[in-house]
Amino acid sequence: MLLDYVKKLEYKSDLERLNTLKQILKSKKIKFVEQNYSYFNFKGTNVIVDVGNLNSKKHIILSAHFDVVSGSPGANDDASGIAILIDVIERIKKLKLKNKIRVIFFDDEEIGRFGSISYIRKYGLKDLIAVYHLELCGYGDAFGLWPITKINQDSYSLKTIEAVLREKNIYFEKVGQLPAFWGDDLSFRNAGFRHALCITVALKEEKEAIKKFVKSSVFKLIFDFYTGRVPKMFRLYHSPEDKSEHLSEKTLKMVSEVLVDAVLKLGREA
Numbered sequence: 146m147l148l149d150y151v152k153k154l155e156y157k158s159d160l161e162r163l164n165t166l167k168q169i170l171k172s173k174k175i176k177f178v179e180q181n182y183s184y185f186n187f188k189g190t191n192v193i194v195d196v197g198n199l200n201s202k203k204h205i206i207l208s209a210h211f212d213v214v215s216g217s218p219g220a221n222d223d224a225s226g227i228a229i230l231i232d233v234i235e236r237i238k239k240l241k242l243k244n245k246i247r248v249i250f251f252d253d254e255e256i257g258r259f260g261s262i263s264y265i266r267k268y269g270l271k272d273l274i275a276v277y278h279l280e281l282c283g284y285g286d287a288f289g290l291w292p293i294t295k296i297n298q299d300s301y302s303l304k305t306i307e308a309v310l311r312e313k314n315i316y317f318e319k320v321g322q323l324p325a326f327w328g329d330d331l332s333f334r335n336a337g338f339r340h341a342l343c344i345t346v347a348l349k350e351e352k353e354a355i356k357k358f359v360k361s362s363v364f365k366l367i368f369d370f371y372t373g374r375v376p377k378m379f380r381l382y383h384s385p386e387d388k389s390e391h392l393s394e395k396t397l398k399m400v401s402e403v404l405v406d407a408v409l410k411l412g413r414e415a
């Protein structure tokens with residue numbers, strides 16, 4: 146069960162989550178490297194797993210972050226992404242792929258994307274095909290692909306995942322720039338790599354409320370938050386309510402399958 150990974154990670158501090166993640170990978174005999182970095186006064190650790198065709202320089206990055214906002218159990222943000230990526234690694238191990246798939250569990254997303262910025266500084270962007278970053282993929286039936294702007298609207302990361310979602314008959318929406326939200330995919334676009342986007346899953350029935358909410362200014366968001374005018378997704382987000390009991394095994398599996406199909410398709414077309 147993918148939810149079991151989430152349960153192992155929730156309620157833990159950043160360091161405990163890092164150690165739990167490493168334990169899970171070791172128990173499954175998944176090889177990883179740790180990138181220890183310092184960014185200003187912050188020390189952090191990214192965990193990197195390479196699977197697929199290890200002889201290929203061309204690679205696709207799939208990522209989530211293991212750090213957590215203090216006071217929140219961090220089930221959907223972002224233990225859900227970690228659980229999905231562990232499952233993706235296990236599925237990919239059984240397949241023959243054209244490219245290398247680099248799965249990265251970033252540190253320090255919440256305090257300013259220091260993990261992904263430090264990753265790019267060390268490893269660069271050469272031979273990178275696409276980046277899919279996962280944020281809040283633990284329940285729901287509708288994919289949100291974001292932020293889709295002039296920069297990435299005709300990128301093959303977007304084209305590929307759209308094709309997979311259409312084939313699988315999964316509802317999705319493309320969402321534009323969001324003033325108050327970002328994920329580690331932003332570090333890649335900021336560094337000049339445009340084939341990067343973030344995936345979030347939500348309840349289709351909440352889509353209009355979510356769209357209205359995320360397009361607000363930071364000030365309006367804070368006002369709405371304290372006056373209780375918030376969709377379920379954001380009542381849980383960064384709160385003590387972000388627990389595994391709200392998540393769905395079916396959703397976690399669905400996202401894992403979509404990602405595996407996307408990397409297979411990218412191997413044929415990019």
Ligand SMILES: [Zn+2]
Pocket residue numbers: 210222223254280281
């Ligand atoms: Zn997050």
